[in-house]
Amino acid sequence: MRFRTLQELAALCAAEGRTIGGLMLAEQAAEAGVSEEDAFRQMAGYYHVMKEAVRKGLDEEPVSRSGLVGGDGRKMNAYLERGEPSVGSWAGLAMAYALAVSEVNASMGRIVATPTAGSCGIIPGVFVSSQERFGWPDGKLVEGLFAAGAIGYVIANNSFVSGAEGGCQAEVGSAIGMAAGALTELRGGSAEQAVHAVGLALKNTLGLVCDPVAGLVEVPCIVRNGLGAVNALAAADMALAGVRSVIPSDEVIGVMLEIGSAMPAAHRETALGGLAQTPTGREIAERLRNARPKPKP
Template sequence: MRFRTLNDIAEICKRESLTISELMIAEQAKETGQPEEDIVRQMAGYYGVMKEAVRKGLEGDTRSSSGLTGGDGRRVNEYASSMEPSVGDWAGKAMAYALSVSEVNASMGRIVATPTAGSCGILPGVFVSSQERFGWEDEKLTAGLFAAGAIGYVIANNSFISGAEGGCQAEVGSAIGMAAGALVELRGGTPEQAVHAVGLALKNTLGLICDPVAGLVEVPCIVRNGLGAVNALAAADMALAGVRSVIPSDEVIGVMLEIGTKMPMEHRETALGGLAQTPTGRKLTEQVKAGNGASAGRPG
């Protein structure tokens, strides 16, 4: 790749009058030797999987085998459709869709890890709800995934995307940044604005630990996906309004690396600290180990 940082991306795009997605498609074609058409076709397939995961999460049985989670995406979607969500109708939809996809993952359904399975609901939640809201064609959203991929590439090569390495800031935080930056491009923002959206998003999740109850990607992971989708929408709107990340986004990524490196092992996907070791967390862990599970739809 010709870029290593978000600043590199912004500068190349400005100099060559490219969008982030156009730059990423060209770079991936060069790196793999595949025609751009083939690369775009493959990404379109991934977007199809995301849309299907949203549908399945809303309509199917997403109860996990542990019994810890299931059905919350459908509950939030019904609420958003019949009531007036405090976050607004479309943010409510994004939240519901993100929860649904994450529940499909927990129930062993098919998802796209963006950038990980633990954060798989955020991009679909933002993308599919935005597509419905603005009437975009699949081709536009497919291009948006390349923009998200470029952002994820930079984060992965300069910090973490793995909860075991850097905590949940690395999984959910990265996904929020990817979704926020991509949404800015989808809505006609500049690459520079997209880069600022990433910094705004990441700063909101710095220090977020990874503390899955019973070591499963369910509690609190699924709820964090739902809330993460709303955070991504907010960060994108701030950037489109002209809000800038005072600390450059690449420096924010560096701080995420610093914090993740210093984060105690107990707070990095080991289930040895945080919510996993609360009295309720320990009780649920014992129930899962005993094969008894918990009531489906239990709050995350």
């Protein structure tokens, strides 16, 4: 890729008069040695999977194998249909869709890891709800996925996207930043505004630990996806309004690396700390261990 930082990415877009999504499409095609049409077609397939996961999560009410989670996306969607939610209908849909996709993941369904399975609901929640809100064609959202990919590329190469390495700030935080930056561009914002959206989003999740109860990507992961989708909408709105990330977004990514590196192992996907080690968290883990079939002698 011709960029390593968000600043370089925005500068390239400004110099060449391109969107982040358009520039990343060209970069990805060149990197993979395929045509832009083929690269776009592959990404369109990923977006189709995202939309399928939203629908499956709402229509089929998947339940995880542990039985801990399932049906919350559907509950949220039903709540929206009963009246005006506190967060507004668009944010409410983004939340419901993010929960639904995360539940499909927990039930071993088909999802797109964006950037990880543990944060898979945020971008679909934001993108599919936005598409319904504005009536955008699929092609516009596919270009948005390239924009999100460019942002994720920078984060992954300068910090973490794995909870085991950097805590949930690396998984859910990165997904929120990717969704916020891409949505800013989809709504007509400049590459510079999109970059500010990333910084605004990431600052809100710095230090977030990864503490899955019983070591499963279910509690509190799924709820964090739902709330993360709403955070992404808010960060995009701030950027579009002209709010800037006073600390440059690349520096925020550097801070995420610093915090993640200093984070105790107990708070990095080991289930040895945080919510996983509350009395209820330990009780759930013990119950699930006892429910497992005993190996035959």
